[in-house]
Amino acid sequence: xxxxxxxxxxxxxxxxxxxxxxxxxxxxxxxxxxxxxxxxxxxxxxxxxxxxxxxxxxxxxxxxxxxxxxxxxxxxxxxxxxxxxxxxxxxxxxxxxxxxxxxxxxxxxxxxxxxxxxxxxxxxxxxxxxxxxxxxxxxxxxxxxxxxxxxxxxxxxxxxxxxxxxxxxxxxxxxxxxxxxxxxxxxxxxxxxxxxxxxxxxxxxxxxxxxxxxxxxxxxxxxxxxxxxxxxxxxxxxxxxxxxxxxxxxxxxxxxxxxxxxxxxxxxxxxxxxxxxxxxxxxxxxxxxxxxxxxxxxxxxxxxxxxxxxxxxxxxxxxxxxxxxxxxxxxxxxxxxxxxxxxxxxxxxxxxxxx
Ligand SMILES: Cc1ncc(COP(=O)(O)O)c(C=O)c1O
Numbered sequence: 001x002x003x004x005x006x007x008x009x010x011x012x013x014x015x016x017x018x019x020x021x022x023x024x025x026x027x028x029x030x031x032x033x034x035x036x037x038x039x040x041x042x043x044x045x046x047x048x049x050x051x052x053x054x055x056x057x058x059x060x061x062x063x064x065x066x067x068x069x070x071x072x073x074x075x076x077x078x079x080x081x082x083x084x085x086x087x088x089x090x091x092x093x094x095x096x097x098x099x100x101x102x103x104x105x106x107x108x109x110x111x112x113x114x115x116x117x118x119x120x121x122x123x124x125x126x127x128x129x130x131x132x133x134x135x136x137x138x139x140x141x142x143x144x145x146x147x148x149x150x151x152x153x154x155x156x157x158x159x160x161x162x163x164x165x166x167x168x169x170x171x172x173x174x175x176x177x178x179x180x181x182x183x184x185x186x187x188x189x190x191x192x193x194x195x196x197x198x199x200x201x202x203x204x205x206x207x208x209x210x211x212x213x214x215x216x217x218x219x220x221x222x223x224x225x226x227x228x229x230x231x232x233x234x235x236x237x238x239x240x241x242x243x244x245x246x247x248x249x250x251x252x253x254x255x256x257x258x259x260x261x262x263x264x265x266x267x268x269x270x271x272x273x274x275x276x277x278x279x280x281x282x283x284x285x286x287x288x289x290x291x292x293x294x295x296x297x298x299x300x301x302x303x304x305x306x307x308x309x310x311x312x313x314x315x316x317x318x319x320x321x322x323x324x325x326x327x328x329x330x331x332x333x334x335x336x337x338x339x340x341x342x343x344x345x346x347x348x349x350x351x352x353x354x355x
Contacts (some may be wrong), residue, residue, distance in 0.1 A: 009038075009122050014054035024132050027170035029304065030140055034130035034166045038119045041148075042109055042160035050119045052126060055165060063150040065157040071147035072199035073102035076236075076303045078138040079124055079166070079355070081131040082343035087124055087355040090341045092117065094260045099143060102196035107156040108145055115162070116143065123164055124355050132168045138341075140169040140304065146199075172304040173218070176311035179234065179298075180217040181283055182208055183316070186225035187232070187255070194255035205235050217314055219300070224255065229282050237300030237308060238262035242329050243289045244296065246275045261301040261337070267349060268336050274329060283315060290320040298322060299330040307334040 014035045022032055033055050040050040066072050075095045080088050096117060100110040120141070124131075131139040143164045149157025185208035188194020193201060205220065212220045221239060224230040231250060233239055238259040241248045247269050252258045269276045289295035298310040309330045312321040339345035340352060 008049040009052060009119060010049070011052045011122070011126065012054065013126070016054070019129055022130075022168060024134060024137070024168065027132060027134075027137055027168055029169045029172045030142075030167045032167060034127040034139070034168065036123060036126050037163055037165040038123045040111070040115055040119065040162040042162070043158075047109070047112060047115060047162070050115050050162075052119075052123055058161070058163075060148055061150045063152055065147035065149055065151065068152065069147070069154055070198075070200045070203075071106055071108060071157060071160075072144065073099065073106055073108060073146075074142060074144035074197050074199065075099050076197075077141045077143070078169075078303060078341070079131050079141060080138050080342045081128070081133050083133075085128075086343065087128055087131060088341065088343055089120070089124075089353045089355065091260050091264070091351045092120065092353055095143070098197065098258065098260075099145070102198060103145060105193055105196040106198055108147070108160055111145065111162055119164060121355050123166070127166060128355075130166065130168050132170075134170075137168065137170050139166050141166045172306075173308050176309045177218040177300070178216065178311050179219045179221045179313045180212040180215065181231070181313055181315040182212070182220045182222055183228040184208075185220075187222040189225040190254060192255065195252070195257060197257060202235075209235060215314070221313065223283060229284070231281050231283060231286065232256055233259075234300045234302075237302035237305055240265065240297075240299050240301060240329075241281060241286060241289075241295070242297035243285075244294050246277055247329055248277045248279060248281050250280055251278050259302055261303055261306065264337055264349070264351065265301050265307070265333050268333055269329070271348075272332060272336065274332075286313075287315060287320065290322075295320075296323060296325060297328050297330055306338060 017035050036052050037055045038050050038052050041048045077095045103110050145160055145162045147157035148161045149159035209220050219234050221234055222232040233256050266276055300308040307330050340347045
């Protein structure tokens with residue numbers, strides 16, 4: 001099966017590599033792009049064999065349904081290179097499965113596994129020089145699918161493009177983040193598309209996040225749309241809260257993205273002997289824990305930001321600071337997960353995939 005797909009992937013290499021223009025010591029997040037991309041077209045009811053081409057703009061008809069009805073989904077993953085120049089992915093099959101979960105919800109045709117996995121591997125082999133090795137850097141990979149099919153009729157498109165491109169990237173956040181607990185706007189609703197990595201979920205967050213940034217916060221923490229009592233997740237991260245020595249994270253639902261970092265952190269924390277509770281947590285429980293001193297840490301967890309410690313949060317006009325602790329759970333868990341990802345430690349979970 002794999003061999004079959006590999007032989008079907010046509011490759012056109014760039015004659016103009018941009019590699020020499022990149023300052024690998026000063027990488028921002030997701031703003032320079034590696035030399036090649038993979039493109040796979042869905043037409044006439046089937047996904048066609050993937051092609052690898054030089055990274056380049058794409059042309060679409062103005063009536064392409066992506067522009068009007070937002071049929072668009074994506075994934076975020078990273079490739080790492082160890083000291084021996086071996087290349088690794090972290091739980092890539094989980095990204096593939098989630099892409100198809102998103103596809104189904106957005107009425108996008110599901111992608112064959114081999115096109116995703118073999119396409120990714122072939123692309124990474126070709127662009128392996130683009131994988132940074134500096135501490136905290138990696139090659140951020142963006143697989144996405146959108147409706148390229150044409151027409152103003154508000155119905156699913158008949159043509160799609162699946163593209164993978166990548167960007168050598170440094171840290172997503174440069175330091176701790178201050179968050180605002182949001183009680184007016186909602187990111188998602190019961191029965192909606194919050195569990196899908198659908199482009200529109202992010203567009204809908206930008207305005208409330210801009211309002212939060214104008215007030216001096218970096219991110220919004222979403223609460224449930226119905227009561228705004230329960231902590232849900234952040235813009236592109238799941239949330240963990242440490243009260244005394246217990247780490248708490250909310251259960252996933254159709255409103256929350258089932259984060260790969262989140263589930264890995266739960267397993268690692270269990271393995272480290274840290275008490276973990278996956279349960280609903282109310283804003284009032286967190287505020288109460290702040291007041292009585294039992295709130296020790298809050299952090300976000302996601303592929304882009306890895307683990308991002310939260311310095312404090314705002315709620316109903318009041319700011320609450322988190323204590324500045326040594327040997328935080330965030331730092332222990334971040335080291336453990338990045339050491340697994342970058343092949344610095346044993347991977348007893350079998351998450352690392354060598355390319
Ligand atoms: C809304 C949202 N929540 C959580 C996450 C974290 O998911 P993962 O750990 O799979 O990157 C992401 C990022 O993908 C996200 O966009």
